[in-house]
Amino acid sequence: MTDSSSTTSLSSDWKKIAGPLGAFTILAFAIPALLSGNRYLAFVAGITLIHIVWTSGMNLLYGYTGLMPLMFAGIAGISAYFAVDLTASGWSFWVALPVGALAASIAGTILGLPSLRLKGFYFTLCSLVIQTVITLGFVYFANLTNGDTGISQIPLPAAPGSGTISAPAFDLILAAAAVIGVVVLIAITRSALGKRLIAIREDDELAEMLGINVTRYKMTAFFIGSLFAGVGGALYAPYIGFISPRSFDVLISMNIWLMVAFGGRGTIWGPVAGAVILVPLSFLLQEYYTVKDVIYGLLIIAVIVLMPGGIASGLKRTTRATEPVAAGAAEQRGAK
Amino acid sequence: MTNVLLEARGVSKRFGGVVALKGIDLVQHQGETLGMIGPNGSGKTTFVNLISGHLKGNSGSIRFDGRSIEGRNPYQIAQAGLTRTYQAVRVFGELTVRENVGTALVDAPSALGQDGVRELADWLRIGHRFDARAGGLTLLEQRQVELLMRLVQRPKLIMLDEPVGGLSSVEVRVMIAILAELKSRCTIFVIEHTMKVIRELADKVVVLLAGEKLAEGPPADILADQRVIDRYLGNIDA
Amino acid sequence: MSNANWILFLSTLSTGLILGSIFSLVAAGVTIVYGSIWMPNAANGQFFLLAALFGWTLTVSWGIHPAIAAILVIGVSVPLSYLLEVLLIKRFYDVPNRNISYFVLSLGITQILAGVFSLTYGQWSDQFQLPPLITGITFIGPFPIANNRLAVLALAIAILAGLFLLLRFHRYGRALRAVFQNRDAAALRGVNVKASYSMSFALGNAVIFAGGILFALAYSFDLTVAWTMAITAFAIMIIGGPGSVLGAVVIGMVFGFTQAIVSVVASPTIAAFSYLGAMLVILLFKPSGLFAK
Numbered sequence: 001m002t003d004s005s006s007t008t009s010l011s012s013d014w015k016k017i018a019g020p021l022g023a024f025t026i027l028a029f030a031i032p033a034l035l036s037g038n039r040y041l042a043f044v045a046g047i048t049l050i051h052i053v054w055t056s057g058m059n060l061l062y063g064y065t066g067l068m069p070l071m072f073a074g075i076a077g078i079s080a081y082f083a084v085d086l087t088a089s090g091w092s093f094w095v096a097l098p099v100g101a102l103a104a105s106i107a108g109t110i111l112g113l114p115s116l117r118l119k120g121f122y123f124t125l126c127s128l129v130i131q132t133v134i135t136l137g138f139v140y141f142a143n144l145t146n147g148d149t150g151i152s153q154i155p156l157p158a159a160p161g162s163g164t165i166s167a168p169a170f171d172l173i174l175a176a177a178a179v180i181g182v183v184v185l186i187a188i189t190r191s192a193l194g195k196r197l198i199a200i201r202e203d204d205e206l207a208e209m210l211g212i213n214v215t216r217y218k219m220t221a222f223f224i225g226s227l228f229a230g231v232g233g234a235l236y237a238p239y240i241g242f243i244s245p246r247s248f249d250v251l252i253s254m255n256i257w258l259m260v261a262f263g264g265r266g267t268i269w270g271p272v273a274g275a276v277i278l279v280p281l282s283f284l285l286q287e288y289y290t291v292k293d294v295i296y297g298l299l300i301i302a303v304i305v306l307m308p309g310g311i312a313s314g315l316k317r318t319t320r321a322t323e324p325v326a327a328g329a330a331e332q333r334g335a336k
Numbered sequence: 337m338t339n340v341l342l343e344a345r346g347v348s349k350r351f352g353g354v355v356a357l358k359g360i361d362l363v364q365h366q367g368e369t370l371g372m373i374g375p376n377g378s379g380k381t382t383f384v385n386l387i388s389g390h391l392k393g394n395s396g397s398i399r400f401d402g403r404s405i406e407g408r409n410p411y412q413i414a415q416a417g418l419t420r421t422y423q424a425v426r427v428f429g430e431l432t433v434r435e436n437v438g439t440a441l442v443d444a445p446s447a448l449g450q451d452g453v454r455e456l457a458d459w460l461r462i463g464h465r466f467d468a469r470a471g472g473l474t475l476l477e478q479r480q481v482e483l484l485m486r487l488v489q490r491p492k493l494i495m496l497d498e499p500v501g502g503l504s505s506v507e508v509r510v511m512i513a514i515l516a517e518l519k520s521r522c523t524i525f526v527i528e529h530t531m532k533v534i535r536e537l538a539d540k541v542v543v544l545l546a547g548e549k550l551a552e553g554p555p556a557d558i559l560a561d562q563r564v565i566d567r568y569l570g571n572i573d574a
Numbered sequence: 575m576s577n578a579n580w581i582l583f584l585s586t587l588s589t590g591l592i593l594g595s596i597f598s599l600v601a602a603g604v605t606i607v608y609g610s611i612w613m614p615n616a617a618n619g620q621f622f623l624l625a626a627l628f629g630w631t632l633t634v635s636w637g638i639h640p641a642i643a644a645i646l647v648i649g650v651s652v653p654l655s656y657l658l659e660v661l662l663i664k665r666f667y668d669v670p671n672r673n674i675s676y677f678v679l680s681l682g683i684t685q686i687l688a689g690v691f692s693l694t695y696g697q698w699s700d701q702f703q704l705p706p707l708i709t710g711i712t713f714i715g716p717f718p719i720a721n722n723r724l725a726v727l728a729l730a731i732a733i734l735a736g737l738f739l740l741l742r743f744h745r746y747g748r749a750l751r752a753v754f755q756n757r758d759a760a761a762l763r764g765v766n767v768k769a770s771y772s773m774s775f776a777l778g779n780a781v782i783f784a785g786g787i788l789f790a791l792a793y794s795f796d797l798t799v800a801w802t803m804a805i806t807a808f809a810i811m812i813i814g815g816p817g818s819v820l821g822a823v824v825i826g827m828v829f830g831f832t833q834a835i836v837s838v839v840a841s842p843t844i845a846a847f848s849y850l851g852a853m854l855v856i857l858l859f860k861p862s863g864l865f866a867k
Contacts, residue, residue, distance in 0.1 A: 207439070211489065290689040293688055
């Protein structure tokens with residue numbers, strides 16, 4: 001291909017994003033370090049960083065490819081249980097993490113297959129059913145997951161020498177994961193793959209007509225998006241120290257979706273902002289835990305009714321006001 | 337004539353119990369502009385959908401550029417150099433013209449370079465609109481973008497489904513002028529109701545009626561054919 | 575058959591009938607709303623629970639007779655539907671592909687109601703039980719059945735029958751069915767499509783509320799019933815064919831009996847797996863459902 005215009009614009013594009021990316025990198029490492037005196041606040045920062053990994057994956061699928069996978073948390077859970085069980089059986093966490101994430105990727109790719117036949121609402125409903133099946137599976141296969149009770153006292157990973165690594169050190173690993181996640185997302189959206197995914201989001205039939213192998217690239221999106229879910233899930237388990245089927249149920253999928261939609265789907269920084277705003281919010285309200293559900297629910301309605309482009313749309317090109325959020329992102333001609 | 341580019345033999349398609357196409361035979365040579373006419377529901381768009389891989393036929397064979405293409409996916413057929421437009425204009429409305437064209441360049445094996453794209457865009461008189469949102473353009477401009485997206489891929493055959501549909505009479509003249517020049521760049525297959533387009537552009541015309549080929553020949557002969565006049569042309573504004 | 579087997583058989587039969595008719599009601603409500611305004615209401619389970627909890631407040635807290643409470647609960651659904659329609663639902667009537675927007679919207683409503691319920695009712699009790707409509711026990715052969723459950727069953731079947739008569743014979747019902755089949759054609763034939771939207775939204779929710787209060791009168795329940803019901807109603811609607819009331823009733827009955835039988839011979843998880851599996855298969859291979867027109 002000799003499209004030199006895209007290569008020149010590519011490097012200028014990177015220049016444009018270098019500033020925000022640099023700032024984000026510094027903040028991602030500095031904030032947990034600065035907060036390390038107060039373990040609770042540092043913990044909130046750490047959870048936010050994990051959610052940035054998740055929203056990046058959800059953004060790739062929902063924001064850039066136009067698929068709304070409500071089984072996202074379930075996929076993260078598959079990786080979390082894998083990593084915990086493998087670590088418990090004597091594996092190093094640093095081996096268990098990629099294995100768990102890869103397992104989640106493969107599972108996510110297979111569970112994404114219905115998106116080849118089903119569009120819009122029908123795929124989203126299908127993904128909701130899949131999520132419910134995964135949650136039931138987590139409860140049912142109690143010998144692997146300890147059922148509804150969940151697995152508690154999951155240790156932090158072993159340090160290179162001896163003992164486990166400290167929580168502040170793990171914070172920095174989370175920061176690295178969040179930064180890598182965002183960099184990978186930026187790289188994808190600036191690449192030919194990004195162009196293909198956006199074309200699929202906008203009109204998959206037209207994309208196919210232009211020579212794009214829609215099947216292959218939808219599966220690629222699911223593989224990469226699920227990898228994000230999996231990495232986040234495997235890091236989440238030892239950081240929180242406790243996982244149960246509730247940690248990865250449909251509510252969590254909706255929360256991650258909301259962070260992307262509220263922040264601004266299909267933008268790099270919108271979903272990051274969504275996570276940064278909404279994750280600490282749920283901790284502020286910890287005393288009244290379910291107040292969070294009410295607020296998140298109100299925000300879902302606000303996003304659908306009032307701000308289809310999320311908070312980032314005020315800064316970027318405004319989406320047509322009549323177009324509700326999900327309608328634009330997902331191609332809806334119903335089932336084929 | 338020159339070599340055969342597209343060859344359909346006995347192509348049939350049923351939808352449930354309804355026969356949409358019945359044993360269509362058709363040959364198009366390289367550089368030859370083929371016009372397809374027929375009343376609504378006669379199977380013209382179904383035929384294009386079968387060729388471009390959007391539908392799978394029930395029987396018959398389709399060869400393009402010396403290779404069999406039936407049963408292939410649309411993207412494989414597109415990569416082989418056969419492209420099409422849709423009856424209703426179809427661009428990525430939320431993206432800019434530049435992004436639309438960029439998408440067309442991603443998976444086209446023999447796509448044009450930057451200079452070629454620029455030259456084509458100027459020739460299509462759409463170069464000045466590259467940073468506009470495609471969905472905000474006029475219908476004619478969107479049709480031009482559609483053509484640009486196809487032509488940057490350097491297709492061997494472009495199938496146009498009613499390229500002047502919905503355009504004003506002034507715009508129709510602009511489009512016909514573009515298509516007349518396009519003939520020297522690419523082989524054209526065109527479905528049209530507007531006889532002006534067929535008369536001015538087509539080297540050969542195929543008439544479909546209720547899924548069957550009624551007649552085939554040079555436009556002058558076809559437009560004078562009594563059967564075609566009785567059963568189709570008599571009812572429309574030629 | 576021995577006496578014990580007879581009792582098991584008859585109890586399974588009666589449970590199947592009661593659950594089946596309640597499932598049918600809720601699924602019919604969901605499918606009426608989807609068939610007309612194209613809203614896949616994932617909050618149907620929360621609406622169902624709302625009706626049940628209203629019933630609990632009216633009877634247990636305020637001491638109102640259950641029969642009057644049931645009428646009040648079903649009645650209150652109409653202004654609630656109207657309010658919801660004016661506030662949120664109406665805005666999307668002209669949006670193409672609005673079903674996904676509605677779906678997400680209803681997930682938001684689900685989250686709000688779930689949060690509100692656990693902040694309120696969840697603090698007050700774990701299990702909720704309403705006083706019976708009527709007391710006493712009737713023997714069918716050797717098998718005792720509570721008169722209350724018989725009354726619930728009779729009411730559920732009566733409401734379903736009423737729904738069928740309304741849809742088939744009343745002019746509102748005929749207008750609704752015309753809209754289900756073809757919006758544009760109905761509009762051309764002079765049906766006021768928007769008015770039929772309001773009508774079907776209210777009717778659908780009223781039927782869901784009826785299902786909720788009847789369930790509460792027959793069984794004790796907790797807050798988790800909402801999500802189970804939501805998924806079950808969706809499964810019934812998808813398998814029966816979105817927009818098909820007949821499909822909702824037939825599949826609802828099948829699900830009720832499946833639930834009753836499975837709860838005797840296997841774990842409820844297996845039942846849930848089988849519903850969801852059936853729904854996935856239908857979604858993938860016959861998305862128009864089994865009873866599509």
